[in-house]
Amino acid sequence: MNMRADVGDVVGLDACELRMVDGPRVRRVQETLPAPELIEELANGVFGLLADRNRLRLLMSLLEGGELCVCDLAASTGMSESATSHALRLLRAHRVVKVRRDGRMAYYSLKDGHVRLLLDVALEHLRHGDE
């Protein structure tokens, strides 16, 4: 792909179906890509969780409120308690939130500072995206 490349290095069993310009660079890139399992864990992990507006609201509520029970989270975000509980299950499973039980009550809070960090970067990106 750089200026010295032999343009049109056609590879693959069906040459017309797989084109590339800079074979060595493509191979180097492929070798550095993580295993598919890790890619899935990233995509379906915190990124996937933060890619939903209601889960974002939940997490931001926890950032502000510290620790909140399910019904207060539902009230804060305008979600049903069922949807809230579903969402929290996912957040628990990915270790984004932790739960403290007190009798019938379940209080949720953020497990670590990663959500805040991620939000900071994303907001920074939005702010500077107009350059």
Place this chain on the structure above:
Amino acid sequence: MNMRADVGDVVGLDACELRMVDGPRVRRVQETLPAPELIEELANGVFGLLADRNRLRLLMSLLEGGELCVCDLAASTGMSESATSHALRLLRAHRVVKVRRDGRMAYYSLKDGHVRLLLDVALEHLRHGDE
């Protein structure tokens, strides 16, 4: 939701449908939540983009390869050129990547360091998630 709260502070037009425990805290949380538009921009922005395995692969390819044309990105990630181009359109629209044109060739690269930062945090989360 804290120990001093009046439990069962029922509010709303349909009282049975909206429960909360700590009214003042819920209100404070609601007041701090960003506008719906900002929430959507976050969810559909970098988080949404990174929540897809193929787009993750594309971005990681750019992290390693620096600048790559569409067909090399497709070859690196194992995606079709059409799917690659579609994905790049989204990444362009959200200012995650930039494009340099040279004749028929379009070379893509990351626009800033935000993707790297986000990936660092997400990987950190995965690594420490087992604590």
Place this chain on the structure above:
DNA sequence: CCCACATCTGCACGCATGTTCATATGTTAG
């Protein structure tokens, strides 16, 4: 014990989205 309460869970539906297919668009070579 029964009943109330708070939350969790499973199933499935409706909606969202990534990819395929076909074509459009822009650049270049002969």
Place this chain on the structure above:
DNA sequence: CTAACATATGAACATGCGTGCAGATGTGGG
């Protein structure tokens, strides 16, 4: 000019996923 090339784009389909609904589970009070 025509044809080839690289990429972009639109429509639609197949797949994925968030939420509603119903019920299950666990805790606590009388």
